[in-house]
Amino acid sequence: MIAYFVACYPNFEKSLEIIKKSIDAGVNICEIGFPTQEASGEGIVIKNAHDHCLQRNVTLKDTIKLAKAVRNYNNDVGIILMGYMSNIFKYPIKNFVSDLASVDVDGCLIVDAPHELREENELRNLMNKKNLSLIKLVAPTTKEERLKKLSNLFSGWVYSLNFSGISGSKSANLEDVKNMIKKIKTYTDLPVCSGFGIKTPGDAKKMTQTGCDGVIVGSSIVEYIGKNLNDTKLPKNVGNIIKTFVEELK
């Protein structure tokens, strides 16, 4: 199970506690999103969480600090950062990669960086040198010819988008997902994980029938956090939610 968290949402300490409890509950990979204003691939839930953090001046540096604390807590869990090119470009790219390596995360996933973007090439080359994975996405709109090209760039695992659209906006169609996973698997031996539209443990269980190697849950966790920002038991409760997902995926 892969869970998406917005870095420092609602704040650094609570965010760290939430992630720790999620690891205890059995999450395999933590996707930590760094906040940015545009967030052009995000639906309203995740966008609001980004805005909450930006108002509190959370930066990519804070996100890396959080990732470091997560790594210190657990040596085995997968950690990837997720976000947009704007912040990485300004970091700048070279320092971003060396900081990623120094806090021992596994890689990152950039929503708005197709391989046609020269700055993506620069990032990917530097990451490859440090044995970090730049996770690539495949969408239902990705044509076979492009998938073939992309498969040469896959690293770590593949993020398969269950529908074309922004996060949290639609539900996944099981048959479509099944076909897509099958198609991707003809081009790669890497794990293919399925994301978007997985809202309940029941959704996650259904996804296991598609042949995917993992499921990504984002908006529904972020939404729960957003509705319970001041609850002192928030980290524990998120852990319990994650547990219900993990149980279904066993």
Add this chain to the structure above:
Amino acid sequence: MSTEKIKNSLKTGSDKDGYFGEYGGIAAGENLMNNLEELKKAFEDAIKDKKFLDEFAYYCKHWIGRPSPIYFAERITKKIGGAKIYFKQEHLNHTGSHKPTNTLFQVLLAKRMGKKKIICESGAGQHWSAAAATAAKFGMPIVGVMGKIDCARVNQNLIKAKHYGGKLKIVEGSLREAITAAIKEWSNNPDYYYLIGSTCSSSPFVDIVRYAQSIIGKEMREQFMELEGKLPNEIIACAGAGSNFTGSIFEFLDEPEIKKVVVEAEETAALTNGTKGIQQGMVTKFLQSDDGSKSLGGSSLGAGIMYYGISPQLAHLKDIGAIEASAASDKELLETYKLVAQNEGIGISFEPAAAVTEALKRAKGKPKDYIICATACGRVEKDLDVIERLIGKDFE
């Protein structure tokens, strides 16, 4: 002047990766990549199709009313004392701005691609009213996205677009937020045609809008040769993202003796005060926080020039010294509007008032045979309420 003969011509589109020098490119999500590839191919095919281009030319003439005339602003010229000031009268086009040339081109392209529905964003609503009119003319449903700040001040365009059948979605903010929201709509509905209004976002949008709008400069060449027997010494136009300016100067890019001056709103002058970054689907100059997580910039009266980024092609042209950049304040926009209205009987909107402001500054003291052409890219209707509220008493 033929492009083929010129070595290192600047009159080219983006390179194979969609860049202009170090700016441009494609910074889009994977689910839009197929759309962008499809659009690029359709655009490249269409501009080789004589029938398509003839249809575009036909409606430019008969539906938009092109060519828009050039006009010698004689009384202002006398008042300033110096260079001859001309306006390229884009505000006389159907719907009242330079925008319908682009919407016409792209709706024809959408039709050619077999698209059934259109979405677009807008800042000042000039693109929105032009897009809605064009969609109505070709019988296509259209959805627009605008920021709340802009909707509150350009009501005339909203009414016009509604009457043409456009359905508007309103989001918080202004043009920046409208572009992001429109891209999200497109992500959710990849079968739509995304009709972008300016020379921004991912490749090939910058090339498509520039192609359509470069008709402005082509007309200027013919008109100046006919009326003055020579070309202007300077061409000045305002820019939000840059379609009006790019359209005005592209024709003359291989003639460095003609000065080309872009005028931004003082509060959002990305070309002058911005830093390189990657947002809104492109690499270009933005007014942004040091860490790239937030946009910066204030508010301008000119809704259409209030944009925190700039066309990547213009960022490149400025870097290599092919264009100059300037900016105008709200106070200047109001003063220039008044001057033009009272002396020439022409009501220009706030955006071209930025270009004319710069033209006035540069004309002063120049020789009498020196020609400056400012593109008047919009008419005042949408701004009348704001002007009346701010300086209405000046006219009593």
